[in-house]
Amino acid sequence: MPRFVRRQYAAAGGYVFAKSAEEIARENGLDRVARLASNENPFPPSDAAVAAGLAALKEGNRYPAGHPDAVFRALKAVHGDHAFIIGNGMDGVIETVMRTVVDPGDRVVVSTPTFSFYGLAAAAQGAEVVNVPREPDFSADAGRFIEACRGAKLAFLCTPNNPTGNAVPVETVREILDGIDCLLFLDNAYIEFSDIDYRPLMKEYDNLIEGRTMSKAYSLAGLRFGYAFVPDRLLPHLDSASTPFAVNTVALAAAGAALADQAHIREAVAHVRGWRDRFMAEIPLPVTPSDANFILVDVAPLTGDEAMERLAARGVIVRSCRSFPGLEDHYIRVSIGADWENELFLRGIAGL
Known part of the structure; x- marks a missing residue:
């Protein structure tokens, strides 16, 4: 263990970040990617x-x-x-x-x-x-x-x-x-x-x-x-x-x-709810009912990492849930993004 460092931080660990859009684009030769990994709001601030x-x-x-x-x-x-x-x-x-x-x-x-x-x-x-x-x-x-x-x-x-x-x-x-x-x-x-x-x-x-x-x-x-x-x-x-x-x-x-x-909030919430319903209806895999601005998708028999990498190659960043304690390693978390991002994801998930 390095001198001065507390035991719990001496080994690898800590919060797990999704790959950046820049990394995914560079690795796959893409001009732009859909950022659906971090539960962000696709709309800019009011x-x-x-x-x-x-x-x-x-x-x-x-x-x-x-x-x-x-x-x-x-x-x-x-x-x-x-x-x-x-x-x-x-x-x-x-x-x-x-x-x-x-x-x-x-x-x-x-x-x-x-x-x-x-x-x-x-x-x-x-x-x-x-x-x-x-x-x-x-x-x-x-x-x-x-x-x-x-x-x-x-x-x-x-x-x-x-x-x-x-x-x-x-x-x-x-x-x-x-x-x-x-x-x-x-x-x-x-x-x-x-x-x-x-x-x-x-x-x-x-x-x-x-x-x-x-x-x-x-x-x-x-x-x-x-x-x-x-x-x-x-x-x-x-x-x-x-x-x-x-x-x-x-x-x-x-x-x-x-x-x-509050008008900005109402617009964002309406956007999320509309797309959340579409995701539930159109994703050809098991989806957990959601009250949030993201959905959890069961991608078995793929692992979360495998599904994440395949979608990244199609220009869509999602979150593998491997790092969430207590969750089996066959889930991805998908944020609801802008219209074009969501459409790209639906095409990508259909091809897994």
Whole structure:
């Protein structure tokens, strides 16, 4: 092990990134490729968000406000009178929560297969990570999850879930909250693409955090703005643990303007839902029903890597799900992109 490096980082590991569009194009001699691997919004940010971000860039020589009241007012205008924290993407919010509540040796429970960063962030904090497998249809078993949470400090449940796309019913989340003593982090990164609303639960439970991001529906993936609804009693402690100036001036301005432009969100959501229905109907392989802006495709007898490489040769980047713990190695995750990208994918998947 290299000197000074912690054991968990001495070997290969960490978050797995999809190949870049530039790599795929270069390897296959293509002029352009469909980027359907990272659950991005194919639409650019709204005009209002772009204008606000450009104006803020002129103040880039100054630190942002320590407590950016404007963006908190924008969040409350959309969501109502809740307590919020913000961070450098959802990842930054998760890290703040970890620093605030998790001591080395604490148990952190994760419903799997899911976004790998929960386990990575917990391990970085010195926690014991306990994975709770979902059912064969990727639903969450409340009883099994509750049992795993006994003696835990924090638990993670992603809904709609990445990479499976399915959402956990509100009543199942309520059952879990009624049965656990730990804090539950409900990751709602893809919630705008579903019909489910977990926000009323924030008024009922003081052990619930609902994480959100503006990377997906709001088209701000490159600016990294995340936020979370948090219990009032935890807010001052979370603020104390937050990284100073974690969200930059441009992201703050663009996020505030994007929140005020809900028409942009409605357009993006309508686009995703229309194509999601087409994918479900036209993909000639098993597809998991999705409430997100992506779908999970079972490509057996191919492996996820094999399907990914074959589609890349056709100019389509998708995500092999080999790196998701608890998921068998015959799935790919496909984001819903622009019209031309989706058409190219449907032609490619038909030829696998």
